Amino acid sequence: GYSNMRRSVLGLEGAAEWPAVRALLPDLSGKRVVDLGCGFGWFSRYAVERGAAGVFALDISEKMIARAKADNGHAAITYQISDLEHLQLPKAVFDFAYSSLALHYIENFAQVIATIHRSLVPGSQFVFTIEHPIYMAPTRPTWTTDAEGRRIWPLAGYSLEGSRTTDWLARGVVKQHRKLGTTLNTLIGAGFAIRHVEEWAPNAEELAANPDWAEELDRPMFLLISAER
Amino acid sequence: GYSNMRRSVLGLEGAAEWPAVRALLPDLSGKRVVDLGCGFGWFSRYAVERGAAGVFALDISEKMIARAKADNGHAAITYQISDLEHLQLPKAVFDFAYSSLALHYIENFAQVIATIHRSLVPGSQFVFTIEHPIYMAPTRPTWTTDAEGRRIWPLAGYSLEGSRTTDWLARGVVKQHRKLGTTLNTLIGAGFAIRHVEEWAPNAEELAANPDWAEELDRPMFLLISAER
Numbered sequence: 001g002y003s004n005m006r007r008s009v010l011g012l013e014g015a016a017e018w019p020a021v022r023a024l025l026p027d028l029s030g031k032r033v034v035d036l037g038c039g040f041g042w043f044s045r046y047a048v049e050r051g052a053a054g055v056f057a058l059d060i061s062e063k064m065i066a067r068a069k070a071d072n073g074h075a076a077i078t079y080q081i082s083d084l085e086h087l088q089l090p091k092a093v094f095d096f097a098y099s100s101l102a103l104h105y106i107e108n109f110a111q112v113i114a115t116i117h118r119s120l121v122p123g124s125q126f127v128f129t130i131e132h133p134i135y136m137a138p139t140r141p142t143w144t145t146d147a148e149g150r151r152i153w154p155l156a157g158y159s160l161e162g163s164r165t166t167d168w169l170a171r172g173v174v175k176q177h178r179k180l181g182t183t184l185n186t187l188i189g190a191g192f193a194i195r196h197v198e199e200w201a202p203n204a205e206e207l208a209a210n211p212d213w214a215e216e217l218d219r220p221m222f223l224l225i226s227a228e229r
Numbered sequence: 230g231y232s233n234m235r236r237s238v239l240g241l242e243g244a245a246e247w248p249a250v251r252a253l254l255p256d257l258s259g260k261r262v263v264d265l266g267c268g269f270g271w272f273s274r275y276a277v278e279r280g281a282a283g284v285f286a287l288d289i290s291e292k293m294i295a296r297a298k299a300d301n302g303h304a305a306i307t308y309q310i311s312d313l314e315h316l317q318l319p320k321a322v323f324d325f326a327y328s329s330l331a332l333h334y335i336e337n338f339a340q341v342i343a344t345i346h347r348s349l350v351p352g353s354q355f356v357f358t359i360e361h362p363i364y365m366a367p368t369r370p371t372w373t374t375d376a377e378g379r380r381i382w383p384l385a386g387y388s389l390e391g392s393r394t395t396d397w398l399a400r401g402v403v404k405q406h407r408k409l410g411t412t413l414n415t416l417i418g419a420g421f422a423i424r425h426v427e428e429w430a431p432n433a434e435e436l437a438a439n440p441d442w443a444e445e446l447d448r449p450m451f452l453l454i455s456a457e458r
Contacts, residue, residue, distance in 0.1 A: 134363065134384065144375055146383050152373075154381035155363065159430035159446040179449075180409055181426040194423045197410040201388035217388045220408075 011042040016213065017129060017200045017222045021100070024196055024226040026125045028052045031095040034119060036084055036128075037102025041068030041077065047098075048076045056094070058082040087112050089119035096120075099128035101222075104136065104175050110186050117190040120229040126192060127227075132199060132220040136164055136177040143215065153219035180223065192227035200224055240271040245442065246358060246429045246451045250329070253425055253455040255354045257281045260324040263348060265313055265357075266331025270297030270306065276327070277305045285323070287311040316341050318348035325349075328357035330451075333365065333404050339415050346419040349458040355421060356456075361428060361449040365393055365406040372444065382448035409452065421456035429453055 006014035015021075029051030035044045038057035047055050055077045059065050065079050073079075085106055097116050106112050116126060135141065137158045146152050161182060164175045178186075184194055200222040202213040235243035244250075258280030264273045267286035276284050284306045288294050294308050302308070314335055326345050335341050345355060364370065366387045375381050390411065393404045407415075413423055428449040431442040 134387065138381070140375065140377075144381075146369065146373055148369075150385065152367070152381075152383035152385050153387075154375050155384045156379065156381050156447045158363065158382075158448050159428065179428050181428045184413075184423065184426045188424065194413065195417065197413045199388065199408050199410045218385045219387050 007042075008040060011040075012046055015100075016202065016206070016210075016216075017224065019206075020198055020200055021127065021129060021224055024127045024198070024224060025098075026096060028096065032056075032093060033096045033098060034058070034089065034094045034116075036087070036097065036099035036116070038068060038079065039064050039100070041072030041079065043098060043100060044068070044077045044079075045072040045074060047096075048074045052076065052096075054078070056080070056089075058084065058087075060084065084112060087115045089115055091118050092121050094119050094121070095124050097124070097126040097128075101129055101131065103128055104130040104177075107176050109176065109178065109183075110189070113186050113190045113192075117192060117229055122229055124229045125195070125226060126229065127225070129200075129222055129224045130183070131175065132223040133158065133177060133180050133183075134219050135221045136175055139164070141166065151215065151218060155219075183223070183225070187225070187227050192229060194225070195228050196224075196226040198224035236271075237269060240269075241275055244329075245431065245435070245439075245445075246453065248435075249427055249429055250356065250358060250453055253356045253427070253453060254327075255325060257325065261285075261322060262325045262327060263287070263318065263323045263345075265316070265326065265328035265345070266334075267297060267308065268293050268329070270301030270308065272327060272329060273297070273306045273308075274301040274303060276325075277303045281305065281325075283307070285309070285318075287313065287316075289313065313341060316344045318344055320347050321350050323348050323350070324353050326353070326355040326357075330358055330360065332357055333359040333406075336405050338405065338407065338412075339418070342415050342419045342421075346421060346458055351458055353458045354424070354455060355458065356454070358429075358451055358453045359412070360404065361452040362387065362406060362409050362412075363448050364450045365404055368393070370395065380444065380447060384448075412452070412454070416454070416456050421458060423454070424457050425453075425455040427453035 012018045028047050031052045033047045033052045033055045035057040038044050038059045044055040044057040057079045060083045065081050068079050144154050161178050164177045199220040201216050241247045257276050260281045262276045262281045262284045264286040267288045273284040273286040286308045289312045294310050297308050373383050390407050393406045429451040430445050
């Protein structure tokens, strides 16, 4: 289950895409941060260790919030059980918004993005990651081979947006597939300026240390976006 | 060959993505337009018919420029043979830049984008289309089927940017594959603000009129981008 994943046990350093995410972060010192889908609280703790003035950390899972408080609790972090699908935030109170692999579960994406935009003060950054739509689109998202035996990703239904049900970790997990363009246009429509779009893949050094990551070059699994209010 | 394609014979109306492109265009009346990779000049002519003050229309092909002058000539259009790979443009003289299915042949993309940016006056739009990187990435870009007989697009090498050689129309045509993120980050780096990103697919009405376009829902062929200087 989720608790046994590298990223759950090792924290941020256990996530392959973390160095690329970190490169997108602003200076967190003095920042009032909102962490949307905080999980076990690894990023919230990182933010206060980097000098964040405070972190408002939300997750729908009662168990995760309990463990976040136990393992990554800090006086400057407020952990709260909250369903992002019905996100409500105070207006213009945060200097940085962050979300790791949570927003691809959201059905009402446009409303959540608008809420995040309103919660930030002008000039603030919003950095988030979701599963890449190339990874989410197929109904059968597993590697296959072509007639010559080469590894291919069986892309289909890319433009058919909506629910995708997979059996990852738990049976019947429902994700919301959206085209990359839709994600960007929603941000732009809410008033965000797109600053960086990263379709994560390992670099040469990371590949040398983790040869099995080579398949990530064939199709991206993670999408990292930096936007500015 | 290219001359026999629907879009070459019928002009803009023969291109499936044209209605979506048209929806991204600003009011062209009075605009000084640059058309990069103008082909037979269909868009240049459209622009003057919509009131453009002038069009500077470039294409590398001597034959295409000759036919553009013959079929779509107009006093307000200046057709010129020019290799976009070494694009040179005067500074801050255009109000709108347009390019249809040309920039995915360009190797030195960042330099060309910077040149386009400098050629526009502040507040100008830049609308262009390229082949979608999902379409360009595979070394063998043809539909195949999975074990259950369902149509799949054999995605591979998405993050391996660089040349792709295909035998489309002519043998050994070399295209330059770039990740969608790279295209957007290059625009942002040059100073453009991303306004809209469209991964073209037919709408319900277009599908009803052209049932064979259904495969376009499985993987996008065209990428349409609107940006603002």
